[in-house]
Amino acid sequence: MKYDYLVVGCGLYGAVFACEAAKKGKKCLCIDKREHLGGNIYTQEELGIQVHKYGAHIFHTSDKEVWDYINGFAEFNHYINSPIAVYKDELYNLPFNMNTFSKLWGIRTPAEAKAQIEAQKREFVEALKGLQSQEAAEASIESGSHGAAESFIPSNLEEQAISLVGRDIYTKLVKGYTEKQWGRDCKELPAFIIKRLPVRFTYDNNYFTDPYQGIPKGGYTQIIEKMLENCQVLTGVEYRDFLQQNAGKDQPDTFCKTVYTGPIDEYYEYRLGALQYRSLRFEEEVLPQEDNFQGNAVVNYTEREVPYTRIIEHKHFEFLQNKGTVITREYPADWQPGMEPYYPINDEANNTLYEQYEALAKKEEDVIFGGRLGQYKYYDMDKVIRAALDTVRQELG
Numbered sequence: 001m002k003y004d005y006l007v008v009g010c011g012l013y014g015a016v017f018a019c020e021a022a023k024k025g026k027k028c029l030c031i032d033k034r035e036h037l038g039g040n041i042y043t044q045e046e047l048g049i050q051v052h053k054y055g056a057h058i059f060h061t062s063d064k065e066v067w068d069y070i071n072g073f074a075e076f077n078h079y080i081n082s083p084i085a086v087y088k089d090e091l092y093n094l095p096f097n098m099n100t101f102s103k104l105w106g107i108r109t110p111a112e113a114k115a116q117i118e119a120q121k122r123e124f125v126e127a128l129k130g131l132q133s134q135e136a137a138e139a140s141i142e143s144g145s146h147g148a149a150e151s152f153i154p155s156n157l158e159e160q161a162i163s164l165v166g167r168d169i170y171t172k173l174v175k176g177y178t179e180k181q182w183g184r185d186c187k188e189l190p191a192f193i194i195k196r197l198p199v200r201f202t203y204d205n206n207y208f209t210d211p212y213q214g215i216p217k218g219g220y221t222q223i224i225e226k227m228l229e230n231c232q233v234l235t236g237v238e239y240r241d242f243l244q245q246n247a248g249k250d251q252p253d254t255f256c257k258t259v260y261t262g263p264i265d266e267y268y269e270y271r272l273g274a275l276q277y278r279s280l281r282f283e284e285e286v287l288p289q290e291d292n293f294q295g296n297a298v299v300n301y302t303e304r305e306v307p308y309t310r311i312i313e314h315k316h317f318e319f320l321q322n323k324g325t326v327i328t329r330e331y332p333a334d335w336q337p338g339m340e341p342y343y344p345i346n347d348e349a350n351n352t353l354y355e356q357y358e359a360l361a362k363k364e365e366d367v368i369f370g371g372r373l374g375q376y377k378y379y380d381m382d383k384v385i386r387a388a389l390d391t392v393r394q395e396l397g
């Protein structure tokens with residue numbers, strides 16, 4: 001068979017590309033090495049609950065076109081992400097907002113909260129005066145309430161975080177969680193990992209600031225199935241094996257172009273070296289006798305001694321009241337070859353290596369690299385859809 005595109009990867013990027021290409025009359029063969037469609041947004045029904053098999057996925061965007069686009073494949077509910085943080089026996093609302101501050105310090109007004117945070121930032125910078133240049137520290141403290149932390153140059157993530165939100169929030173809500181995520185002490189992590197730690201001086205627990213947010217009724221997998229309904233699809237098929245098997249056929253399939261959404265370094269057989277990632281391990285528990293395990297979809301565990309970073313209770317994404325529940329504990333993990341690469345590590349060394357692969361990719365006339373692995377980039381779902389739509393428009397108008 002002659003195809004216009006071989007799409008490698010049936011995640012969101014590959015599916016959007018193939019769907020739009022098919023609408024333009026192009027023939028696509030879509031393959032995925034996993035046994036299911038959807039890549040990391042795959043959901044599977046268990047006890048009548050849509051379980052997010054690769055971590056909680058909440059759709060949120062400020063891109064109206066993308067929101068309208070995704071709503072063309074499923075109806076979305078009104079879920080608003082409002083995570084809870086557990087630190088020892090204390091519970092706090094996230095993101096950091098007046099509910100969090102009120103619980104932390106027993107205060108009520110935004111002015112009191114601001115004063116607390118500023119005092120803690122100032123105290124921290126002053127304590128470090130001796131370690132950094134006297135003039136720089138003095139200039140920053142003289143320059144007013146925010147200035148103390150602004151002109152201070154943090155040398156690691158701990159200093160960066162305390163200079164942004166003060167010691168209490170850092171100790172109870174940032175430190176342990178971040179150390180688990182990265183597998184290292186905050187003092188050993190570079191400051192750039194945390195550029196901002198937004199604090200909100202309103203009683204608003206909505207984690208995201210985008211105007212559009214929700215969870216698709218019936219899960220994400222059906223969206224991908226609909227996107228691919230006019231394409232040929234093969235699951236459980238790895239790209240290199242596919243090429244070999246296809247080449248061995250009497251009448252091999254042919255493709256004008258390939259859209260590759262797997263890891264870019266793997267495509268080039270790691271000839272310049274391997275890119276690094278952080279991985280995750282998911283431990284799922286089906287609890288048929290438990291109706292409501294934790295009362296919220298997302299509960300973060302912010303102390304380092306608890307080995308997982310969060311527990312997801314999937315039924316709360318859908319406001320279900322049915323019998324039984326399913327929870328997933330999420331454990332951060334060092335990535336080793338063979339494990340699922342979840343988060344790119346965009347430090348200088350990896351970015352430089354990626355740029356070298358990207359330079360190779362740019363020379364390819366018949367291969368388009370896309371998605372989180374093809375572009376070595378953490379992409380939220382809305383950004384993946386935007387990127388795939390833009391690419392398909394460039395290609396096909």
Ligand SMILES: Cc1cc2nc3c(=O)[nH]c(=O)nc-3n(C[C@H](O)[C@H](O)[C@H](O)COP(=O)(O)OP(=O)(O)OC[C@H]3O[C@@H](n4cnc5c(N)ncnc54)[C@H](O)[C@@H]3O)c2cc1C
Nearest residue numbers: 009011012013033039040055057058239262371372380381
């Ligand atoms: C834990 C976690 C939570 C997240 N939560 C959110 C959230 O709440 N909101 C949000 O907007 N975004 C979230 N994201 C991001 C979201 O998962 C991505 O935006 C999206 O899945 C990226 O789609 P993709 O097609 O680029 O990649 P993928 O979903 O990874 O798809 C790539 C596909 O290619 C296949 N593949 C790879 N190599 C090969 C090969 N050699 N041969 C054949 N097939 C291959 C893979 O099996 C995979 O199915 C989260 C990500 C993670 C890791």
